[in-house]
Amino acid sequence: MNKILVLFAHPAYEQSKVHHVLMEAIKDLKGITIHDLYEQYPEFDIDVAKEKELLVQHDVIIWQHPLFWYSGPALLKQWQDLVLEHGWAYGKNGHALDGKKIFNVLSSGGEMDAYQENSFHGSTIQQFLLPFKRTAQLCRMVYLPPFWVSGTHQLKSEAIDPYAQQYKLLLTKIRDKQLTDEQMLAVPLLNDLVNNH
Amino acid sequence: MDQQSFLFQAIIFLSAAVLFVPIAKKLGLGSVLGYLLAGVIIGPFVFGLIGEEKEDIMHFAEYGVVLMLFLIGLELEPEMLWKLRKSIIGLGALQLLLTTLFITVLARIFGFGWEHSVVLGMILSLSSTAIVLQILAEKGLMKESSGQSAFAVLLFQDIAVIPLLAILPLFSTISNPEATGAAAESTNWMNGMAGWLRGLIVLGSIASIIVVGRLVIRPVLRIVAKTDMREIFTAVSLLIVIGIAALMIQVGLSPALGAFLAGVVLANSEYRHELESDIEPFKGLLLGLFFISVGASIDFHFIANQVWTVVAWVFALTIIKTLVLLLLGKVFKIEPKQNFIFAFSLSQVGEFAFVLLSFTLQQKILPDDTVNLMIAIVAISMAITPILMLLNERFILPRFGKEIAPPREADVIDEKNKVIIAGFGHFGSTVGRFLRANKVNATYLDIDSDRVEVLRRMGLNVFYGDASRADLLKAAGAKEARIIVIAIDDPAKRLEMVDTIKKHFPHLHMLVRSRNRYDAYDQMNAGLLHIYRETLDTSIRVGVDAMSILGYRNYTVHRLAKTFMKQDELNLKKLAAIRDREEYITEVKKYIEELESIMQGDTQYAGDSITGWNAKGLQDDLPH
Numbered sequence: 061m062n063k064i065l066v067l068f069a070h071p072a073y074e075q076s077k078v079h080h081v082l083m084e085a086i087k088d089l090k091g092i093t094i095h096d097l098y099e100q101y102p103e104f105d106i107d108v109a110k111e112k113e114l115l116v117q118h119d120v121i122i123w124q125h126p127l128f129w130y131s132g133p134a135l136l137k138q139w140q141d142l143v144l145e146h147g148w149a150y151g152k153n154g155h156a157l158d159g160k161k162i163f164n165v166l167s168s169g170g171e172m173d174a175y176q177e178n179s180f181h182g183s184t185i186q187q188f189l190l191p192f193k194r195t196a197q198l199c200r201m202v203y204l205p206p207f208w209v210s211g212t213h214q215l216k217s218e219a220i221d222p223y224a225q226q227y228k229l230l231l232t233k234i235r236d237k238q239l240t241d242e243q244m245l246a247v248p249l250l251n252d253l254v255n256n257h
Numbered sequence: 258m259d260q261q262s263f264l265f266q267a268i269i270f271l272s273a274a275v276l277f278v279p280i281a282k283k284l285g286l287g288s289v290l291g292y293l294l295a296g297v298i299i300g301p302f303v304f305g306l307i308g309e310e311k312e313d314i315m316h317f318a319e320y321g322v323v324l325m326l327f328l329i330g331l332e333l334e335p336e337m338l339w340k341l342r343k344s345i346i347g348l349g350a351l352q353l354l355l356t357t358l359f360i361t362v363l364a365r366i367f368g369f370g371w372e373h374s375v376v377l378g379m380i381l382s383l384s385s386t387a388i389v390l391q392i393l394a395e396k397g398l399m400k401e402s403s404g405q406s407a408f409a410v411l412l413f414q415d416i417a418v419i420p421l422l423a424i425l426p427l428f429s430t431i432s433n434p435e436a437t438g439a440a441a442e443s444t445n446w447m448n449g450m451a452g453w454l455r456g457l458i459v460l461g462s463i464a465s466i467i468v469v470g471r472l473v474i475r476p477v478l479r480i481v482a483k484t485d486m487r488e489i490f491t492a493v494s495l496l497i498v499i500g501i502a503a504l505m506i507q508v509g510l511s512p513a514l515g516a517f518l519a520g521v522v523l524a525n526s527e528y529r530h531e532l533e534s535d536i537e538p539f540k541g542l543l544l545g546l547f548f549i550s551v552g553a554s555i556d557f558h559f560i561a562n563q564v565w566t567v568v569a570w571v572f573a574l575t576i577i578k579t580l581v582l583l584l585l586g587k588v589f590k591i592e593p594k595q596n597f598i599f600a601f602s603l604s605q606v607g608e609f610a611f612v613l614l615s616f617t618l619q620q621k622i623l624p625d626d627t628v629n630l631m632i633a634i635v636a637i638s639m640a641i642t643p644i645l646m647l648l649n650e651r652f653i654l655p656r657f658g659k660e661i662a663p664p665r666e667a668d669v670i671d672e673k674n675k676v677i678i679a680g681f682g683h684f685g686s687t688v689g690r691f692l693r694a695n696k697v698n699a700t701y702l703d704i705d706s707d708r709v710e711v712l713r714r715m716g717l718n719v720f721y722g723d724a725s726r727a728d729l730l731k732a733a734g735a736k737e738a739r740i741i742v743i744a745i746d747d748p749a750k751r752l753e754m755v756d757t758i759k760k761h762f763p764h765l766h767m768l769v770r771s772r773n774r775y776d777a778y779d780q781m782n783a784g785l786l787h788i789y790r791e792t793l794d795t796s797i798r799v800g801v802d803a804m805s806i807l808g809y810r811n812y813t814v815h816r817l818a819k820t821f822m823k824q825d826e827l828n829l830k831k832l833a834a835i836r837d838r839e840e841y842i843t844e845v846k847k848y849i850e851e852l853e854s855i856m857q858g859d860t861q862y863a864g865d866s867i868t869g870w871n872a873k874g875l876q877d878d879l880p881h
Contacts, residue, residue, distance in 0.1 A: 071812055071870050072810075072813070072870040073810055074809075074810055074813065075870070098810065098811070098812040099810060099811045099812065100811075102810075102811035102812040102814070102815035102816075103815060126870075128870070133870075
């Protein structure tokens, strides 16, 4: 069984439509630790030792966040800057995270169609997430495709539910090792592995 | 006493106290003198409103002393007691010895025989715990070296009463087989026992107070506290003290001493303050009653008959006691001003003399007329103590300069740090600890010599001295320093310091503690830029935690707190400039409204004020 750590970063969670529903769906799953960064560190005073310990204790790490300016919220960057230390997470002697799986679970206001090389944003979501990917790879982790809730600007409340169910199913399958790395790396979005239509 | 006359008595005592104590206080005479005066007025020689029962009342009221010592014990942690050991044993024993000696000689001069002289010497050498501690506490001197030394002496006297009771019967000149060997009052059940057994029982009872105090009383208090019935807690508190007093009397120890011990044992317990506040009123009332009955017991007819003998005795006794104490105070290095307070405070004969005198009468150690004379002398010497203390304050102490004379010269300060912290109480020490933890060295100044000593012993570079003095600041390196943190308690003193610094060290950044908004206004008007209201951050943090517990997001509340604080500081600056009261009120109202709307904006950052994390505006742009 894989142990999953959800690193959740949302500075205005109480205003979020999507993430509440996502969280509600997964919060009672066994084997999953939800770590709400903005709640834990309102003053950005990240406890590095504690964060490292959490990482070590889990097999799969999730960065869950809204997409702000093609990246995550500020605290998530702060977390990366402070926790992924040289000599621990990366570098010649940094092997603490070797082989762990990691991916983004993100929401974006824009529609999926807008993230194409020849459309509004001019790049795919995977291309925008390159810094996350390289960070993971430098730490010798397996970077998996993202799980993406897109078009939230115009998403009706009832349309969020299917996403939440997919998210729950995805985490259950990953937890129970029903998905191989090859299967997951083969799709552009992890949504595709749990999409039943 | 039937109910009617009991009520009548109560009315007399209470109204005498209600009438005279406030008057005495108003006149600056202190409550003790007020009570004594009330006693004299209602006593048999002025209005005669109370008569024979006054002695019963006095015995009963002596429990006020027991309660008082329990309270003192509560405030005295064992550590502190250990610190006082030198004064208790050294100062206490020498006081008793020397005073006994001189009074014995005095009694010889007055024509008493050797045995009687020694007995009188011992009895009259004791001072009055009730009067001394009440006066010192009222004047706020208990923490000063005068108060501490006086307390040490009184404590030793309380211990000394035990051997005194054992020794006195040996001086019985009138043959009285019953009396010989009777160590204490006839209630003492240990009379027939061998000396070693008695000693063992005495030690055993002291040990049992400590053990029971530690292991039994606390759990009992916990259970009682859980019942949430205030009066039962009070009942238990009284039961503890009275129970101990009874036990002590049984084994021939001073009940006050036992109560004191129990207090010390409970000093570290979580119920300390509850016990204090429960016992306090009983103590106050009983002590008042005690003072009243002392006042009432002054036999003016008797005194009138031999007025010169009484006057001579009181005069001589007071002089002897005061001189011995002054001398010892000097030997024990109490600084002069404190030494005078110490000496005058203990210059009377104590309430225990009443007990011992009646004991000597019972045991036929002293004849009737001597005892009567002595009781009058003791009562008068008690009554004049508050007056002596007042005279001392008015005429002697001022000779030592305006302030409580600096016990030592301000220390020579040899370090030159970038930061000076003035005032090393809770506020300053927290600043200091933070800087120290981060290896920023500071020079600390404090005016409390005891605190300086303790901190120095802990290895901190704290210096004694008045930080508002330019010469001291200069010695502390104010010329080389960049920052001075003004963390002293007294707002007026802070402003004084600010003036001094502006005049002599204009280059220093002043970071100033401020008690509240109004204090901050004064400081702003004095031109200060860095003002720290001691209650602001803490109270906002309480608000933050309260909202967090209610379920608000931590980060959101954190941001709200920051906004609130910024806005509050901003408003403070604007309001500080307003001198007119009407204008002030209008402005305050305006700012409150403004603050509310800003805060509202912030709470709705999903809506309008914080759009960065929200896409509402963006959504409006989208085609629908």
